[in-house]
Amino acid sequence: GQSLEQPSEVTAVEGAIVQINCTYQTSGFYGLSWYQQHDGGAPTFLSYNALDGLEETGRFSSFLSRSDSYGYLLLQELQMKDSASYFCAVRGQAGTALIFGKGTTLSVSS
Amino acid sequence: DTEVTQTPKHLVMGMTNKKSLKCEQHMGHRAMYWYKQKAKKPPELMFVYSYEKLSINESVPSRFSPECPNSSLLNLHLHALQPEDSALYLCASRNHGDTEAFFGQGTRLTVV
Numbered sequence: 347g348q349s350l351e352q353p354s355e356v357t358a359v360e361g362a363i364v365q366i367n368c369t370y371q372t373s374g375f376y377g378l379s380w381y382q383q384h385d386g387g388a389p390t391f392l393s394y395n396a397l398d399g400l401e402e403t404g405r406f407s408s409f410l411s412r413s414d415s416y417g418y419l420l421l422q423e424l425q426m427k428d429s430a431s432y433f434c435a436v437r438g439q440a441g442t443a444l445i446f447g448k449g450t451t452l453s454v455s456s
Numbered sequence: 457d458t459e460v461t462q463t464p465k466h467l468v469m470g471m472t473n474k475k476s477l478k479c480e481q482h483m484g485h486r487a488m489y490w491y492k493q494k495a496k497k498p499p500e501l502m503f504v505y506s507y508e509k510l511s512i513n514e515s516v517p518s519r520f521s522p523e524c525p526n527s528s529l530l531n532l533h534l535h536a537l538q539p540e541d542s543a544l545y546l547c548a549s550r551n552h553g554d555t556e557a558f559f560g561q562g563t564r565l566t567v568v
Contacts, residue, residue: 388460388559388560389559390559391555391557391558394555394556433499438512439512442512444501444548446498446499448497448498451496
């Protein structure tokens with residue numbers, strides 16, 4: 347089976363940088379994804395890492411270390427609109443559907 | 457068009473009712489999924505359809521019955537639900553080999 351651990355809550359102020367960590371256990375690894383979900387909204391894709399290292403997409407970056415079964419999402423120049431839940435996810439059975447971590451609620455204040 | 461459309465957006469049903477949730481995508485994705493999400497919890501996988509065939513059922517009670525009539529449509533038929541089944545039901549789709557899954561806005565279901 348799969349299990350993913352991430353902090354439940356993170357708070358920060360506008361303009362700051364936050365890092366949301368994710369450790370995972372999975373039988374068969376098909377990459378680590380990150381999704382953002384605003385209250386009442388749909389999860390939306392942010393980033394994906396299949397190989398070790400850093401992937402950068404604008405203000406968001408994601409890192410993966412397969413040997414440590416660890417990844418993180420780095421959010422820079424935080425804005426109020428970044429207040430949302432962030433989920434790390436791996437693909438379950440034979441790389442099919444996403445299995446999500448418990449989610450991290452990010453609150454950005456001014 | 458990178459949209460997954462779910463209808464209805466809200467649904468209130470009694471425990472003896474039969475209702476259906478609908479999901480549609482026109483991106484040519486051949487993998488489609490149903491997830492259930494409770495408040496402050498992650499989406500929880502229910503069913504996976506691959507090339508219109510049910511490939512994974514995550515031990516979901518039989519009062520939930522999925523159907524994939526064609527490659528663009530996914531239905532979830534509901535019957536004799538319990539109040540604890542009240543949740544946000546999310547549909548998602550993905551192209552095999554792609555990393556990104558696209559989610560619909562969900563149907564917020566309340567069972568009374």
